[in-house]
Amino acid sequence: MRDVDQATTLPEAVLDPILEREPAAPRITWYDDATGARIELSGLTLANWAAKTANLIRDEFGLTPGARVAVLLPAHWQTAAVLLGCWWAGTEVVLRPDPDAELVFAAADRLAETEDAPEVAALSLDPMGAPVRDLPIGVTDYATAVRVHGDHFLPGGAGAALDSMPVREVLTAARKSAARQGFSETDRVLSSGSWDTAEELIDRYLAVLAAGASLVQVADPDPALRDRRVDTERVTQIL
Template identity: 45%
Template sequence: MRELNEPKTITDAVFAAVADHSRPLLTFYDDSTGERTELSGATLGNWAAKTANYLVDEIGVVAGDVVAVDLPEHWQTAGILLGALWAGAEVHFDTTDDAMVLFTSRDRLDGHPDVEEVVVASLDPFALPLRDLPPGVGDYGSVVRVHGDQYSSRHPASATLEGTPIGEVLDDARAIAERDGIGPGTRVVSTRPWPTADRVIAHLLTPFLVGGSLVHVSAASPERVAAIAEMEKATLVLS
């Protein structure tokens, strides 16, 4: 039985932990492209809500349905993951079997020839649409933009990341936060990747779930990471 104080979804727990939704929650750097994108709790919440509304209203996702994600670390990936979890979906990373929809990038599209419903994330800093996608393939920014930027969980999630129960995710996040010294208000600069369920919990969700914020840095030298940490007024650097 679900505990009375247990949130319906991981995404509910994430945004319940945010003390000030106007402050930065996720800042994304990609030094290979020069991108720096900063999302407040409100802005990230809007993208997650649009994604959840799209999944529920257009795709027909209900609690326990599988949503597949094959994307690199990016702020759009975070919005997709939080939106899928908010919709009550079970998110898979290594397989598209039984997936109602797959989110991927243009360069990974050919690796999923048998998936019927595919959405490609542009990974553009401003979520600008991609051109010349194959017929039947949706552009993430375009398909979710028309949906509402508020969402309320309709049913408790039966599973979250590759079948992990919500209580287990929350327990793991608390243990990781204690181990790494992450607490309320901690601003974490991290280069740690999140391509799998356990790493999404450890390297993306944990700072959010305990009331901290995350600055994720890709393709940067140690010296550059140190400079970003100073500029972002980080209280913790993880690499």
């Protein structure tokens, strides 16, 4: 693993080793059992979405390292990319409405919580990334805006990473969590858990990336599908 002393951002620390080793391998496989949707992102595709998001944050919203960004999103493949993009841009993520946030990424059904935010990007969370329809004036549609930005990003520094925790502390916590849970780079980790707190996000998402493992994340899980999914996705660990 790349040492945090040689990396300024979380994506550099957790994604670079994956991209060097197996960029085309599945990194996040997302299911919605309520709709039957399945989306799979390789490490390279995840990195591209994250880079686009970071460029959006810097070039369209004008945020600089150290700015605070509220992420009001569920555990989802788009959320995975948004979080990495925030960290690549050197911004601090908070997982709740925050009056000091300069930008909010919000699910369409949570826009009421963003009324006082200076900038808002709304996500439909459509499996294929469709835009949000009939947005209020002044709210940016993430799916539309992010696509025009570049697939590469040059980091320019970092502030705190997650709820006032610096990059070093978050990465250390993720690596400790990965070790505690027994994750390795050969694992496929099945989870239907939320990412609503810093602890959940570290244990259920960042720990997987920090170990070099891949995640199978399920929304609205159907218990009747679990055993078959474990087999078809070659799951080795279940959260």
